[in-house]
Amino acid sequence: MGQRAAARNGRSRRRSRRNTGRRRPTGPILLLGVCLALMSVGAGAALAHWRGGPPPAEAADGTDVAPLMSQDPAPEPSASPSPSPSAGSSPKPKPKPSPSPSAKSEPPSVPASGPGTFTVAQSSGTAAGTGTLRRYKVEVEDGIDVSAQQAAAEIQQILAHPRGWAANGRGRFQLVSSNADFVIRIATPATADKLCLAVGLNTRGELNCETTEGVVVNLRRWLLGSPTFAGTPAEYRHLIINHEVGHEIGIRQHMGCPGPGEPAPVMMQQIKGLKGCVSNAWPYDDDGTYLSGPPV
Template sequence: MGQRAAARKGRSRSRSRRGTARRRTTGPIVLLGICLALLSVGAGAALAHWRGAPPARTVADGREPEVSPLMSAAASPETGSPSPSKSPERSPETEPKPSPSPSKSRKPSVPASGPGTFTAAQSSGEATGDSGTLRRYRVEVEDGTDVSARQAAAEIQQILAHPRGWAANGRGRFQLVSSNADFVIKIATPATADKLCLAVGLNTHGELNCETVEGVVVNLKRWLLGSPTFAGTPAEYRHLIINHEVGHEIGIRRHMGCPGPGRPAPVMMQQIKGLNGCVSNAWPYDDEGTYLIGPPA
């Protein structure tokens, strides 16, 4: 009995050692298999994610990003091109608002009267024109009108040098001077203009310009605002003022009427009193150098 018990005990210990050995051998194999399986699943998921949504490329040099074969393979079946992502909708707070439109420019304020004193433009220029009598003129602006005498003189100088003007077509030469002038162009308030024009028997009613013994009187209202009958800007109407009054200065005494409906009004027509079917015009000549005339008014 003792030997059998010892033998059984020995066989039991041998089986226990073999079981322990099997467990020690099987455990690492199982763990290795599990790790390999997890790595395989992770790699497949990562590849599938990359194929479905390739990483965006930053375009730093202004060129379009290159399209790889894998990116082409991700094209949508309907269009054959990558499916565009939908841009987020703007919220009312981020929606761009239109900029306010600029306010319309207001008409300049015209003082009804002034002190009756004038400031002369201290500037001079070259003679304009190639033939005819040289007439030197000085420009003066009534004080307190906010009109620069120098700027007004420069503008009048340009008007008299216009290709459709008197000087460019042989009707005389004109030169801006600051002293020793042959005639003076004065820009005056309506009340002062009326006084200067009335001195030679002309009633301008606070609205009109005139020619006097000394030279030309320009009503400030007309200089700044133009005329309600003239289809053009005040700057264009200033051409008509100067050309009309200088026309008197060079010897054209009589006014003209409209030569016919739709035709340009002569510069010697009193266009502020109505056009009678003519078209507004601020120059003595047309583009071809033809003098624009009409019947005596």
């Protein structure tokens, strides 16, 4: 009994020493710890890829793979500063803005009426052409913003043109400021109608005419030209002067179109339609041939 008791006491002391020491992890527990560590590393790598790497991959069915979420999302990338031009380079020119519709040039406004009084152009010149001397003066209705001096200079050039009346033996024309044989007046539509109606001509606020005193030019035609004339208003003024002065020198009858594609005679009322002709502002062509048509 004493030996057995002693043996039992020895075994009890050895077990007590083993129980007081640290136990080593068993196999299943160790395997579980390794798996948890690997999952932590994989989640961290995936989160880093979503924040700073390329966009998420696309699944086979075309839908985006949902990114991993984070408690503190990465900050928005700041915009890159615009590069400043170097000392040896010039900045790119900015494109010019397209002009707005309001920037387009508008036709000049034409007053419908005026006071009926006129300013005489105080200018004179030498006679141009050959034949009978015809002195003329230019008057412009007051308050219409047309210079009498400038209008007179323009008319003087028209009458002395190589394709005009003076250059082709139909008279000598001289600009004067007094003692004129006839007068060329530029008047508002209402005043022009009144002057033309005095000789029985109804110009309807649109047309020019020739009276016993001379030529009446409708301001609307002087400034705007004609919708049937293929040229600028300045070119149409040539037709106005040549047509009305043609009446002044004795050509009483109007002419029609001589044929399709032919230049319209200057004595044709081109504002009423060209009838197949081409608009023309001169009584003669470059060869000095008179441009005529059938009488109307």
